[in-house]
Amino acid sequence: MDKPYFHFSKAQNNTFQLQNRRYLGNKYKLLGFIEDIVAEKCNGIKSFCDIFAGTGVVGERFNKPEIKIISNDFLFTNYVCLKAFLGTSSPIQNVTDKIDILNSLKTAQDNYFSKYFGNTYFSLENARKIGAIRGEIERIAETEEEKNILICSLIYAVDKVANTVGHYDAFRKDLDMLQPVKLLAPNIDHLNNGNNDIYKEDANILIRKIVCDVLYIDPPYNSRQYSDAYHLLENLAEWKKPNVEGVAKKMDRSHIKSSYCLKNATQAFEDLIKNANCKHILLSYNNTGDSKDGRSNARINDNDILRILKNKGEVEIFERDYKAFTAGKSNGDGNAERIFYCNVTK
């Protein structure tokens, strides 16, 4: 039986959608909530910046010919997929042919990927094939745009056959993800992408260079680094074949740590807001309550969020009941998904 399953819309006709990927803290279920606030508060917007984009679902929701989307993520994996889905403005010839070529690759040989990730995160056969496909992409991709699409296709395909619970902090002990890896083509709305800008930058650096009507901010909330959770996909996307360490086979990630997971998160947030050049700010930041492990508590407290945003304009809090995921050992009561809205006046 196929695992893992997706509660999002299923891929059809050998294609996949931007949201068909497992990702920590993804906002797919909250798009309606976000849309309602933008509709109520932000009239006639011409640009929307999703500065901690992740998979990019929020930016995609506002992606129309008359709205410029600025979509940014610090991880190369996400950047590649954002480029493919939100930055490709005309159909790429032969991309489905090349996906067919990659799917029909035959290999029984070990390679970098299978050496480290075979029989752990993937079946040995799938790991060999994934490594072979990634190597072949380097050979057959003729343009950067085409390469982004092929890597994106591989990232989404890999996610479906990974022997994990959705991230790569650990692999499951029972290796039962045996269905063969299969690449599909991304379903891209080229006509909406003509004026979009995609970045792979530290948000606090990028904020100094951009202007937008709506700035949507969805930073990490606690001490868990996304680069720890997605090291394997980052490794695969970059294909620099670094040394990896530990049971989880992680590469060096010291260059892709987020301040928002660290104790100086509040200072980082304050710096971001001070330097924002926009009319409206929407901040997603959860009230996660007190978990037993302090590591999982939100890094920025409510008083600081309000103080910092009120320095920028008039603030309103929108709240929707939301049963946050918990492994059951923490008190999950009182969790709410919140959006801080700031009408910028300063």
Next chain:
DNA sequence: TGCTCTCTGCCACAGCCCAT
């Protein structure tokens, strides 16, 4: 009631402070 989805529990260890 079994399946799917999602992020926490817990241990290790480094670095710092402080008492002895």
Next chain:
DNA sequence: ATGGGCTGTGGCAGAGAGCA
């Protein structure tokens, strides 16, 4: 100088809620 206590960060291995 030594070592206990405390805090912050890194790392491994799933557990349990919610839903069909």
